[in-house]
């Protein structure tokens with residue numbers, strides 16, 4: 503079996519391109535290629551597998567459809583882009599009824615409507631295993647405005663466009679009690695963050711529109727993992743402050759260490775994490791404020807030369823944060 507998802511992807515990454523239009527291949531949230539003088543096209547694909555990404559107890563078919571499209575739209579947000587089209591490949595086990603399958607498409611349709619995205623195609627096959635849902639999203643972004651993971655520089659402010667941790671708390675509850683259980687108001691909040699995350703397209707558009715040099719990643723595998731990806735792609739160290747990590751109101755009653763663990767390693771938050779120069783960050787913070795959107799500064803980029811991420815806690819030695827978020831093929 504494969505040992506590490508990220509080493510595997512590295513091993514199959516082509517070292518050159520045939521097509522001169524390629525702007526960004528493997529290695530970011532989505533790929534980019536040039537179509538004309540003004541815009542680059544964006545494409546990304548993500549798969550949801552029953553038993554790995556959801557079960558019939560954690561997501562309804564409607565929510566599975568909604569989320570499968572949302573996680574892809576989130577990768578478009580991480581490139582600062584506008585989503586336009588989607589394609590759906592589905593492998594259907596005998597246990598799934600036609601009504602349930604229609605519900606998956608209704609869920610996707612709901613999110614597609616929000617962004618005026620059109621379904622352009624896909625593929626339908628049977629499987630003797632569990633359900634597999636693969637969504638491809640195509641979008642566009644103004645040329646030169648791409649927000650690559652490799653853009654972080656020493657001295658940058660590190661930011662988050664939302665709080666993290668609720669999705670992981672929601673998953674815990676769902677695995678324990680199922681989606682049919684009576685829940686407290688806080689648990690309901692976590693559950694909906696897990697089941698129907700809203701991608702940060704507006705935030706990505708503001709960041710792209712600024713014209714600033716920005717590194718950006720969406721949070722699927724956890725803040726610690728995504729920051730390590732930025733650190734690696736930019737070859738810099740990143741330092742975040744425990745006390746600057748924004749905490750959702752709904753998580754405040756949980757034990758502090760559980761909250762921190764969810765915030766850094768839980769994943770599936772689908773907020774954006776990135777960096778901008780200190781000066782540009784101040785401008786962005788103002789712009790986000792005007793739009794009544796939060797933008798949290800959680801730390802700084804350190805020096806160039808070594809890709810490392812550290813968590814600073816008051817009076818304690820900084821803790822090295824590894825990519826210990828979600829990694830397919832790693833033991834948990």
Ligand SMILES: Nc1ncnc2c1ncn2[C@@H]1O[C@H](COP(=O)(O)OP(=O)(O)O)[C@@H](O)[C@H]1O
Pocket residue numbers: 511514527528529530531532533548577722723
């Ligand atoms: N099997 C694969 N073949 C080719 N490229 C892949 C494969 N799996 C992942 N990638 C690429 O590797 C990069 C990292 O993937 P991933 O960690 O899934 O990104 P994200 O978390 O943004 O979805 C992306 O650029 C993606 O397109």
Ligand SMILES: Cc1ncc(C[n+]2csc(CCOP(=O)(O)OP(=O)(O)O)c2C)c(N)n1
Pocket residue numbers: 548549553554555556557560573673722723768769770828830
């Ligand atoms: C039943 C169930 N178990 C575990 C999880 C947790 N989980 C599954 S995949 C994942 C990470 C995100 O998915 P991935 O396929 O890595 O997306 P990508 O990074 O490619 O965007 C997490 C936290 C879940 N959502 N549901």
Ligand SMILES: [Mg+2]
Pocket residue numbers: 531576577580719720721722
């Ligand atoms: Mg991503």
Ligand SMILES: [Mg+2]
Pocket residue numbers: 547548
């Ligand atoms: Mg992916």
Ligand SMILES: [Mg+2]
Pocket residue numbers: 722723828
């Ligand atoms: Mg992942």
